[in-house]
Amino acid sequence: MRSVFIRALFCAPLIAGAFFVSLSPVWAQSLSSSISGYADTTASARADLDAPSSNTTALVSQFRNSSEGGASARTEGKAQSDYGSNKAFARANATGNSDSSFLADAEAIAISAWEDVFTINLAGMTGQAGTVEYTFDVDGSRVASGPPNFTNRQFLIRKDGSTVAQLSNAASDGSLSTGLLDIIYGTPFTLSATLRVQADAFSDEIEENAIADYFNTATLTSITHSGSDIGFESDAPYSGVAITGGVVVVPEAGTLVLLTFAATVGIFVRRRK
Helix, strand or coil: CCCCCCCCEEECCCCCCCCEEECCCCCCCEEEEEEEEEEECCHHHCEECCCCCECCCCCEEEEEEEEECCEEEEEEEEEEEECCEEEEEEEEEEECECCCCECEEEEEEEEEEEEEEEEEECCCCCCCEEEEEEEEEECCEEEECCCCCEEEEEEEEEECCEEEEEECCCCCCEEEECCCEEEECCCCEEEEEEEEEEEEEEECCCEEEEEEEEEEEEEEEEEEECCCEEEECCCCCCCCCEEECCCCCCCCHHHHHHHHHHHHHHHHHHHHC
């Protein structure tokens, strides 16, 4: 089976906390890396990040400088994607000049995304319900020299286009699990991971900095499913990912007691008839 390739489209607004992503529909496996931003001291000296985006594992990287009237600004972005791996880096530096009244402003945004099609199988159970759980590790660094300078990091996991797990900007880095997701044996489904980082710096006098470094820290670490085998449309090796099959979910202790009680009542009722 080979699916039609449809690239994911991304919209990266230039405001803090915004994160809008339009993912490709079911039956798509894709990679996408992109950067945007600017370094600005005056309208005539503005420099934009304009490196072409990539739909392969190729690195997208660029920096730009702007200087005017003793003020300077620098923006830098890097993004790279692979199946099971998101890398994104954003840096902004700004130094204004109060004597000449020249301001400095810089922004960098980097987005890394991948989407793959998975199929979980179990002999004799095609069309029946099963489960799968994905676990990710996100552990980068964010530094800003104080307001109005800031950084932003968001990590979003979707199954068949619906969000199943995310790390908001306010959430701490660390392990992120999708929890148990329902699947149907033999029926393909998509899973995607999108990492977006942003850094903004502004200065009217002293040097200001903002850095969001998540270039080696957002990875898929494990896949646990109830089937006998799992297939990947991308044919990616998912090296370093612990893949465990045949895991059957049992009810929690409290639920098990309740089920036992219900079964006992059912038996008692039937015996009295």
